[in-house]
Amino acid sequence: MQRFQCYINGEFTDGEVRFESIDPATGRAWAEMPEAREADVDRAVEAACKALHDGPWHKFSATQRGKLLYKLADLVAENAGKLAELETRDTGKIIRETSAQIAYVADYYRYYAGIADKIEGSYLPIDKPDMDVWLRREPIGVVAMVVPWNSQLFLSAVKIGPALAAGCTMVVKASEDGPAPLLEFARLVHEAGFPAGVVNIITGFGPSCGAALSRHPQVDHIAFTGGPETARHVVRNSAENLASTSLELGGKSPFIVFADADLESAANAQVAGIFAATGQSCVAGSRLIVERSVKDRFLRILKAKAEAIRIGSPLDMATEVGPLATERQRDHVQALVARSLSAGAGLVTGGTAPEGAGFYFRPTILDCDGSASPSLDNEFFGPVLSVLSFETEAEALRLANDTRYGLAAGVFTQNLTRAHRLMKGIRAGIVWVNTYRAVSPIAPFGGFGLSGHGREGGLEAALDYTRTKTVWLRTSDDPIPDPFVMR
Numbered sequence: 001m002q003r004f005q006c007y008i009n010g011e012f013t014d015g016e017v018r019f020e021s022i023d024p025a026t027g028r029a030w031a032e033m034p035e036a037r038e039a040d041v042d043r044a045v046e047a048a049c050k051a052l053h054d055g056p057w058h059k060f061s062a063t064q065r066g067k068l069l070y071k072l073a074d075l076v077a078e079n080a081g082k083l084a085e086l087e088t089r090d091t092g093k094i095i096r097e098t099s100a101q102i103a104y105v106a107d108y109y110r111y112y113a114g115i116a117d118k119i120e121g122s123y124l125p126i127d128k129p130d131m132d133v134w135l136r137r138e139p140i141g142v143v144a145m146v147v148p149w150n151s152q153l154f155l156s157a158v159k160i161g162p163a164l165a166a167g168c169t170m171v172v173k174a175s176e177d178g179p180a181p182l183l184e185f186a187r188l189v190h191e192a193g194f195p196a197g198v199v200n201i202i203t204g205f206g207p208s209c210g211a212a213l214s215r216h217p218q219v220d221h222i223a224f225t226g227g228p229e230t231a232r233h234v235v236r237n238s239a240e241n242l243a244s245t246s247l248e249l250g251g252k253s254p255f256i257v258f259a260d261a262d263l264e265s266a267a268n269a270q271v272a273g274i275f276a277a278t279g280q281s282c283v284a285g286s287r288l289i290v291e292r293s294v295k296d297r298f299l300r301i302l303k304a305k306a307e308a309i310r311i312g313s314p315l316d317m318a319t320e321v322g323p324l325a326t327e328r329q330r331d332h333v334q335a336l337v338a339r340s341l342s343a344g345a346g347l348v349t350g351g352t353a354p355e356g357a358g359f360y361f362r363p364t365i366l367d368c369d370g371s372a373s374p375s376l377d378n379e380f381f382g383p384v385l386s387v388l389s390f391e392t393e394a395e396a397l398r399l400a401n402d403t404r405y406g407l408a409a410g411v412f413t414q415n416l417t418r419a420h421r422l423m424k425g426i427r428a429g430i431v432w433v434n435t436y437r438a439v440s441p442i443a444p445f446g447g448f449g450l451s452g453h454g455r456e457g458g459l460e461a462a463l464d465y466t467r468t469k470t471v472w473l474r475t476s477d478d479p480i481p482d483p484f485v486m487r
C-alpha cells in the first residue's frame, strides 16, 4: 500500500491517525492517508499565520512571488503524468481527462504568476488640501481552502494560484475521498521553494478536520468548493471567526437545444456535458431542454452515443466512462434513478450498475416529460441526464430558470439574436453558446443562487484575495488646527 503524508510548516508528517483510501475501480484499499485532526489543523493554521506575519514571505516582492509561481507551474507540468495517475487511481476519474486537465493546471499557475506584480493599489483624488490618500491592496490573510474529490488539482489551483499571487498564506484541506494528488502536489510546493508555512496541505474528514479549519479563529477567508449542504455548515462555522467566504457549489445546469442547431455537434457537447468525468462535474449539463420537433431525433443520436461509450478501467487511455468516486456516490445515483422512475420518468437508456467490482454506473438518460421526476431538481453528480421538451423560446427559458441552482447553461442554436436573448435571460454564472464545458484561467467561473457566489479564474479572483488599506498622509508642515473639528 502506498503511504501519503500531510505537509505542515514545510515538513511532511504522518500524523497520529491514518485511514485507508479506496480505489473506486476495484473497491479495494490501495493507499494509507494521514487523518488531520484538530491539533493538526491548529498547527497548520498557526504555521500559515506565522508565515504571513513573521516569516520571509511578507518581505517577498510581488515579482518574487510570481517567480515562485512560475517555478511551481513548471513543476506541475513536469509531473503532470504522475499526478494524473494518482488522481485517476484515487478518484476513478479517467486518465484521458486527468492527464489533459493537470497539464492545463500548470497554465493556471502561470497565469497567476504573471498577475502577481500587476495587483495595483490606487491614488485617490481626495477633496481636502494638503493630503495624499491612497489605497494599498494587501493580502486578505490566512485562507482556509476546502475542496471536494473531483478535479482536486484544478479546484485547488484556482484558489492557491490567486491567493499566492496576492501574498496570502493558506491551509488546503484535500477531500478525504481521494486526497492522493493534492498530498503529492505538496512535494512540488516544497521543491519550488515556498517558505515554510505559506502553503500547508492536509486531509481529514469534513465534520472534524473541515469544521475545525473553517471555524479556526486565525482564519481570515474560507474558499470552499462542494455541495450546498456542506456550504451551510461552512457558513455557520464562519460565524465563529467572521471570516469572509467564497462558495463554489453544485448545479443542475440546463442544456437547451433548438431545432435549428447542428444536432450532431450538440449531441457531442451533451455527451461531454453529462457523461465526461462520469458526470461528476459541477457544470454537468444535467437537464436537456430540447425543442419538441427534434426531440425524438436528438434522443436517438444521444442514445446511440451513450450506448457506444466505453466503460472500463480509468487507467486505460481508451476508457471513456470510469467508476464514480465512492460507493456512497454510486448508491446515491442508483437510488435517485429508482425514485425518478417511480415518479414516472421514462428510461431511454442505462439505469443500472454493471456487474463486477468497482463503483460503476451506466450512462443513463431519463425522459422526464409529463412527470415530476426528482431527477430534475436534485444533483446526481453522476452520469444521468434528465430530458424535457419545449415548444417556444419563452418556454425554454422558463424551464432553464426553473431551478434554485445557477452555475452554467448551454444554448445550441444557429439563430444569433435568439442566442443573445437567452444569454441575457438565463440566470447562471456561465453561458456557453454552441459549446460546453470550456474553461480557461483567463475566464471567471462561478454561480448564482444555490450554486454559490464568488468567482474563480481571471484577474478579479486575485483581487478577491486582497483587502484594501486606506492610507492618509498630511503634506503640510503647519501645526494641526482646531483639534475639536473633524478633518
Ligand code: NAD
Residues within 6 Å of the ligand: 146, 147, 148, 149, 150, 155, 173, 174, 175, 176, 204, 205, 206, 207, 209, 210, 211, 214, 225, 226, 227, 228, 230, 231, 233, 234, 237, 248, 249, 250, 251, 281, 282, 379, 381, 407, 451
Ligand atoms: P462535499 O460538500 O461533501 O465536500 C466538500 C469538502 O467539504 C470535503 O473536503 C469535505 O471533507 C468538506 N466538508 C464536509 N463537511 C464539512 C464541514 N462540516 N465543515 C467543513 N468542511 C466540510 O462535496 P463532495 O461530495 O466532496 O463534492 C461534490 C459537490 O461539490 C457537488 O455538489 C458538486 O457540484 C460540488 N462541486 C462544485 C464545483 C464548483 O466549482 N462550483 C466544482 C466541483 C464540485
